[in-house]
Amino acid sequence: MSSPTIPRFSHDTNAEEVGAALRDHGAVIIERLLDTDTCDRLAAELQPWWETTPNGADPFSGLSTRRTGGLLTKCPTSAELVAHPLVLDVVDRTLWPKKTTFQLHLTQSIAIGPGSPAQMLHRDHWCFDFFPFPRDVDVEVSTIWALTDFTEESGATRVVPDSHRTPDERRYDPSESQPATMPRGSVVLYLGSTVHGGGANQSDAVRIGINVDYVLGWLRQEENQYLTYSLDEVRAMPERLQRLLGYEPGAYALGYVDGGRSPMTMLSDDTSEVGAQSFEPR
Ligand SMILES: O=C(O)CCC(=O)C(=O)O
Ligand SMILES: [Fe+2]
Numbered sequence: 481m482s483s484p485t486i487p488r489f490s491h492d493t494n495a496e497e498v499g500a501a502l503r504d505h506g507a508v509i510i511e512r513l514l515d516t517d518t519c520d521r522l523a524a525e526l527q528p529w530w531e532t533t534p535n536g537a538d539p540f541s542g543l544s545t546r547r548t549g550g551l552l553t554k555c556p557t558s559a560e561l562v563a564h565p566l567v568l569d570v571v572d573r574t575l576w577p578k579k580t581t582f583q584l585h586l587t588q589s590i591a592i593g594p595g596s597p598a599q600m601l602h603r604d605h606w607c608f609d610f611f612p613f614p615r616d617v618d619v620e621v622s623t624i625w626a627l628t629d630f631t632e633e634s635g636a637t638r639v640v641p642d643s644h645r646t647p648d649e650r651r652y653d654p655s656e657s658q659p660a661t662m663p664r665g666s667v668v669l670y671l672g673s674t675v676h677g678g679g680a681n682q683s684d685a686v687r688i689g690i691n692v693d694y695v696l697g698w699l700r701q702e703e704n705q706y707l708t709y710s711l712d713e714v715r716a717m718p719e720r721l722q723r724l725l726g727y728e729p730g731a732y733a734l735g736y737v738d739g740g741r742s743p744m745t746m747l748s749d750d751t752s753e754v755g756a757q758s759f760e761p762r
Contacts, residue, residue: 484641486660486668495569498669502574503618506644506674507660513566514625514665518557522690523627525555526589530688535593540600542678544593550708551587551690552721558587561625561667562692563720570669571621571694578696580731584724585620585693586703589627590678592635592687598680601638601652604693605672607702613673615645620672620695627688630666632659635681637668637689643675697730715747722747732759 487501488509501508514522526548533546541547551558561567562584575582605613605620613619630636636659640652652675659679660668670676672695681687695701705725714722722728727743729735737743742753 483656483658486639486641486658493566495566495573498566499570499573502570502621502669502671505641507639507641507668507670507676509660509662509666509668510566511662511666513564513667514561516665518560519627519665521557522555522561523688525557526551526627526688529554530589530591533591539597540602542590542592542596542599544596544681545599545678546591546593547588548591549586549588549703551589552717553709553713555589558690558692559718559721561623561690562587562724563718567623567667567669567692574618574621574671575694575696576616576618580734581697581723581728582694583697583701583726583730584705585622585695585701586691588691588703590624590689590691592678592681592689594681594684594686596635596678596681598635598638598654599678601640601654601657601675601677603648603673603675604670606648608699610648612648615647615673618671618673619699620693621669622672622676622691622693623667623669624660625667625690625692626662626664627690628685629664630660630662630668630687630689631683632661632679633681634683634685635679635687636661638677638679639668639670640675644671644673646675694724697726697728698734699730701726711746
């Protein structure tokens with residue numbers, strides 16, 4: 481039996497077919513969703529930050545890998561990735577069980593230096609203290625946008641297609657994974673349950689990806705969005721981003737301020753928004 485491959489779409493695809501493939505195979509690639517100008521702008525905005533970002537402190541983070549977080553203020557163009565309509569539509573169709581909303585989990589650029597070994601294969605939803613989620617629950621969608629060409633040699637993210645419905649205890653050998661090869665401007669999406677990891681960089685150039693993850697509104701975010709951006713920085717952002725950061729309630733009475741107000745009321749003069757909808761069982 482031949483091993484499954486990562487489904488691939490071109491930029492003119494739609495959320496329905498991408499979402500279906502993501503749920504069926506645990507990962508999808510959308511090629512060239514960003515144009516060259518956007519990639520150039522992202523790279524130019526990030527350049528000064530890469531230079532001052534230290535390498536990771538442990539093998540999982542990558543001892544030759546620089547992770548720069550909090551991108552929405554450091555790299556304003558990253559807002560176009562975070563709030564990309566196609567990606568948000570796919571995430572909205574995929575995360576489950578969701579009655580209310582989903583939110584941003586983290587933003588970071590991941591620059592894997594030449595000679596860096598492969599990252600340990602893992603499932604991103606292990607961040608929830610290794611809670612064994614039921615197999616039909618999808619709490620997290622991860623995305624990695626390629627800012628350099630992702631080749632096997634340069635350290636393309638490695639993914640095990642169809643691994644998302646196997647039990648967490650099922651461990652995979654690196655030979656069972658395949659590289660998410662894709663040209664600059666493309667994005668790979670995978671579920672929190674999908675086995676994957678950063679590839680070994682055997683080239684002489686840095687491999688740069690922008691990692692943007694989304695999570696259900698009732699879970700804690702991996703990167704603390706409330707402490708990453710000041711209230712004044714959030715007030716200056718578009719409403720969609722404010723909501724994605726977690727300033728709308730994650731569910732009824734989840735994350736309120738002042739006895740029941742939506743945190744959105746702290747961002748503008750409009751104090752009318754209350755908690756999320758009404759408290760009715762599903
Ligand atoms: O850099 C990559 O390609 C993947 C990184 C990753 O999976 C992680 O850090 O959780
Ligand atoms: Fe990961």
